[in-house]
Amino acid sequence: MDKYKNLSDLQLVQLSLKDHQNFHYLMERYEPPLLRYMKRTASVTREEAEDLLQDIFIKVYRNLNGFDQKLRFSSWIYRIAHNEIVNQAYKKKVRSVTTSLNESNEHLLKQGEWTEESGDAHFELESKDSSERMRDALMKLPDKYREVLILKFFEDKSYREISAILRKPEGTIATLINRAKKKFKKIAIRYQLESERQP
Amino acid sequence: MTRLSQTVLKKIEEERIRPYPKWRFILRRSFITTLFVMSILLGSLASGVAIFQLTHAEWDLYQHFTHSILEFTVLIVPYFWLVFMIGFTAFTIYFFRHTERGYRYSAIGLALASIAVSVAGGFLFYKMGLSERLEAVFQDRIPIYRTLQERRMKLWVSPERGLLAGKIIEVMPGKKFKLRDFRGNSWLIVFGEDILWRRGLSPTKNLQIKIIGQIQKKGVFIAKEIRPWHGRHFRRGASCPGSPGPCNPRRRRNGPIGP
Numbered sequence: 498m499d500k501y502k503n504l505s506d507l508q509l510v511q512l513s514l515k516d517h518q519n520f521h522y523l524m525e526r527y528e529p530p531l532l533r534y535m536k537r538t539a540s541v542t543r544e545e546a547e548d549l550l551q552d553i554f555i556k557v558y559r560n561l562n563g564f565d566q567k568l569r570f571s572s573w574i575y576r577i578a579h580n581e582i583v584n585q586a587y588k589k590k591v592r593s594v595t596t597s598l599n600e601s602n603e604h605l606l607k608q609g610e611w612t613e614e615s616g617d618a619h620f621e622l623e624s625k626d627s628s629e630r631m632r633d634a635l636m637k638l639p640d641k642y643r644e645v646l647i648l649k650f651f652e653d654k655s656y657r658e659i660s661a662i663l664r665k666p667e668g669t670i671a672t673l674i675n676r677a678k679k680k681f682k683k684i685a686i687r688y689q690l691e692s693e694r695q696p
Numbered sequence: 697m698t699r700l701s702q703t704v705l706k707k708i709e710e711e712r713i714r715p716y717p718k719w720r721f722i723l724r725r726s727f728i729t730t731l732f733v734m735s736i737l738l739g740s741l742a743s744g745v746a747i748f749q750l751t752h753a754e755w756d757l758y759q760h761f762t763h764s765i766l767e768f769t770v771l772i773v774p775y776f777w778l779v780f781m782i783g784f785t786a787f788t789i790y791f792f793r794h795t796e797r798g799y800r801y802s803a804i805g806l807a808l809a810s811i812a813v814s815v816a817g818g819f820l821f822y823k824m825g826l827s828e829r830l831e832a833v834f835q836d837r838i839p840i841y842r843t844l845q846e847r848r849m850k851l852w853v854s855p856e857r858g859l860l861a862g863k864i865i866e867v868m869p870g871k872k873f874k875l876r877d878f879r880g881n882s883w884l885i886v887f888g889e890d891i892l893w894r895r896g897l898s899p900t901k902n903l904q905i906k907i908i909g910q911i912q913k914k915g916v917f918i919a920k921e922i923r924p925w926h927g928r929h930f931r932r933g934a935s936c937p938g939s940p941g942p943c944n945p946r947r948r949r950n951g952p953i954g955p
Binding site: 518547550551558561664667 | 698700701702703704709714716720721793799801
């Protein structure tokens with residue numbers, strides 16, 4: 498197991514294509530971040546998230562030969578996850594909402610620092626109460642703004658990666674993030690997240 | 697191994713799930729690329745015919761048709777082909793965005809690039825004569841297109857304004873020929889004193905022409921200038937009978953009389 502830990506994603510893809518049993522190394526590598534991502538972006542319970550993740554992994558496995566090696570594997574798998582979440586939300590005809598900034602996300606929120614690169618807003622979230630308000634505030638954002646904020650600030654993806662995941666130009670991603678931050682700031686004031694703001 | 701990965705592996709085994717073969721992805725990419733290239737080609741063809749129609753719109757005669765050049769422009773814009781060009785530009789953008797790297801480019805940038813490529817391609821097709829051939833094929837074989845073009849044809853059948861267009865049905869001796877205009881009326885065309893034959897034309901049966909001149913009396917039209925209805929690739933009778941050398945392809949005064 499340990500020797501596989503140091504292998505790159507691409508090497509694991511090649512191993513998985515040789516023997517499906519090796520696919521579990523990739524799954525184990527991506528299970529925690531994808532579960533977190535799903536719970537942040539979709540209104541799903543843990544069970545639903547796991548079911549959805551199974552579908553995502555099956556889809557990833559089926560499409561392994563189509564993986565574009567010029568992309569990062571993580572961008573590719575997030576793209577598939579994103580598409581599945583959108584499809585799932587469409588199927589259920591429910592609005593995709595940000596939910597669980599709880600449980601597994603708590604640690605992120607506790608250490609949680611969301612700093613605007615421009616430096617004009619800086620939120621430090623320490624309590625469960627603020628995380629709930631943060632969740633509510635995020636829920637108020639339109640999907641297109643929420644997803645870029647989550648990918649940028651929670652999943653820590655670069656503009657290029659977000660561009661590859663959402664299949665939008667980097668310029669559009671930058672604009673969306675900018676607008677999302679402004680909209681979030683307005684909402685945050687309403688949800689009294691502003692009081693948590695650091696000077 | 698986590699519970700979830702165990703479940704997935706079990707499902708893969710039980711349902712005998714296999715990765716899709718590589719050729720399937722190659723085929724999909726090739727299909728998208730082919731559609732993308734076809735959209736560019738068709739957009740270029742549409743743009744080529746639009747360029748052909750615009751360049752053959754007889755801008756120098758706009759005062760015969762309308763009061764201003766703006767009014768004339770609105771009148772002769774090849775809307776049919778522009779709609780096609782815009783449609784194929786949209787397809788080009790759509791298919792390009794579905795290529796592997798297509799998402800990286802903005803829609804506006806792609807639209808501008810696509811239009812630029814269509815116009816450049818169209819200009820090339822126009823220079824090669826393909827645009828004119830395509831226009832002629834549409835005229836001959838597509839009734840709806842012919843109906844749409846009738847407006848343009850009928851513009852030229854305004855003898856009271858000094859304009860006439862149609863097909864030569866009989867070449868007669870003595871500097872005259874018979875013409876059936878695009879409204880179906882028959883005319884005797886008599887050559888004026890200093891008649892100008894554009895682009896090396898000569899009177900030939902079935903040749904479609906435009907005539908600038910004036911009505912002499914009912915059914916008789918004096919021609920001062922004759923131009924081809926189509927461009928250079930669909931003209932017949934461009935030789936200079938009785939002349940040892942080739943005709944001046946641009947301009948020839950006192951053109952030949954009938955055979």
